[in-house]
Amino acid sequence: xxxxxxxxxxxxxxxxxxxxxxxxxxxxxxxxxxxxxxxxxxxxxxxxxxxxxxxxxxxxxxxxxxxxxxxxxxxxxxxxxxxxxxxxxxxxxxxxxxxxxxxxxxxxxxxxxxxxxxxxxxxxxxxxxxxxxxxxxxxxxxxxxxxxxxxxxxxxxxxxxxxxxxxxxxxxxxxxxxxxxxxxxxxxxxxxxxxxxxxxxxxxxxxxxxxxxxxxxxxxxxxxxxxxxxxxxxxxxxxxxxxxxxxxxxxxxxxxxxxxxxxxxxxxxxxxxxxxxxxxxxxxxx
Numbered sequence: 001x002x003x004x005x006x007x008x009x010x011x012x013x014x015x016x017x018x019x020x021x022x023x024x025x026x027x028x029x030x031x032x033x034x035x036x037x038x039x040x041x042x043x044x045x046x047x048x049x050x051x052x053x054x055x056x057x058x059x060x061x062x063x064x065x066x067x068x069x070x071x072x073x074x075x076x077x078x079x080x081x082x083x084x085x086x087x088x089x090x091x092x093x094x095x096x097x098x099x100x101x102x103x104x105x106x107x108x109x110x111x112x113x114x115x116x117x118x119x120x121x122x123x124x125x126x127x128x129x130x131x132x133x134x135x136x137x138x139x140x141x142x143x144x145x146x147x148x149x150x151x152x153x154x155x156x157x158x159x160x161x162x163x164x165x166x167x168x169x170x171x172x173x174x175x176x177x178x179x180x181x182x183x184x185x186x187x188x189x190x191x192x193x194x195x196x197x198x199x200x201x202x203x204x205x206x207x208x209x210x211x212x213x214x215x216x217x218x219x220x221x222x223x224x225x226x227x228x229x230x231x232x233x234x235x236x237x238x239x240x241x242x243x244x245x246x247x248x249x250x251x252x253x254x255x256x257x258x259x260x261x262x263x264x265x266x267x268x269x270x271x272x273x274x275x276x277x278x279x280x281x282x283x284x285x286x
Contacts, residue, residue: 001071002030004081006082008073008078011061011063011070013104014101017082017094029044054074058076060072060073079091080125081125084124084128088259089262093150098113100142113133114133134255141162144227145178145190149179153256154256155237155249164187166180177212186243189205189209191205
């Protein structure tokens, strides 16, 4: 048995993407035989039929615990397998997590992802994976920061600098901020729950932001609520645009237009839901 999907990501200690299309309360197992799909309670089977790539650098990962060996797909291959179920945004966010590799011992680069796609010409989700590559010229510091960045790009703003470093005389310290538009003197920081649990880190973040504001920077703090919903993302993008002295266009710049695909898919699903409701109201089974 070879684990894949969210199960494989958890085994490799990689942050999980948002993926409502597949259940997170089941075990995800790989199957590669089109004519023989197994069934097992509490298990969801995810297909992958390009087995040639599961050799060499992207071969399956083995973890041994006592007398038990657990096998799972390589993180990069897991990304490709999940891409058919992920939104375009989450496909980008997951690759960002793989490259960042905070707790995973398996290094992944954009070059590795490019090689995987070029060597595997036909798999569901391939186009989504290919479209993710241009967004990974700089890696974010967390999945939520990546989502915040994509929200900015989705609404037509230019890309800020990630992990921007600035010397703060008041603190005699060179700080790294999550995102920045240095020329416009705008800084964006993601503030997760972990920041408030660690009191020392919380105090340091506040001192840093106060010092930056005293230097003339606008510091925008973004929270999980700002990226969890479409309304939150819109309000967040408007706040950033206002700080930059502009307005949001509602459409990404040409190089980021692929971010509209998620909206198109959601509109298509809404049309399908409305159609089914109309048909059922007329007594038809759909």
